[in-house]
Amino acid sequence: MKELKSSSEGQREAIELYLVSEEGTVTLTDKQQELLQRWEYADELIRQKEIRKREAIAKLIMFKFKVSRTTAYQDIVNAEHVFASSTPLNKRYKVQTRIEFLEEKIDELYGKVEPSTVGEDMDVIDAAMQRKNNEEYINQAVALEKVLQKYYDIYPDIRPARSPKKIVFNVFGGQVPESVKDAGKDAMAKAKQIIELKRKEDGSFGA
Structure with a gap:
């Protein structure tokens, strides 16, 4: 199989190849398997978000699969078409990656919240800073x-x-088990407690 072109015909061919591989109705050649592996790798790099420049993604593809710079860039384009073939181009793909980024960032922020130190032997200033953070x-x-x-x-x-x-994804989707809902309520209650303690601390600490 020849390398895919940058034309719309080549992009359609890329999408068709991926769909065929998903259906499992046709045995792919070694070359076709390699193409799919490169596109999946390119897709993974794009979704990671740490690597924002295409040049950096292309270099990683070149190094891993020993392909040319032109081929690596075409792999990026084909990956975008294969994993997001809606119109306008890549809109669905970009929305998906943005949702993923928001979900991960929200989890990261909640993970930084430290347990309440009320009643523990802790410096007043340190406790106030913890609540502020x-x-x-x-x-x-x-x-x-x-x-x-x-x-x-x-x-x-x-x-x-x-x-x-x-x-957080399941909560907004309305598909959370009751046990998870209860855990979420407990987390929100603790969050409100932290905020209330912070407000009280601001009132007394600033006096």
């Missing part, structure tokens, strides 16, 4: 959740196909 993390996470909710409202049919399952 916790409040900032929570406020940032809540703000991002509002943005994420808008994406879910605008694009209800779009879900990241290969993203890890997130609790």
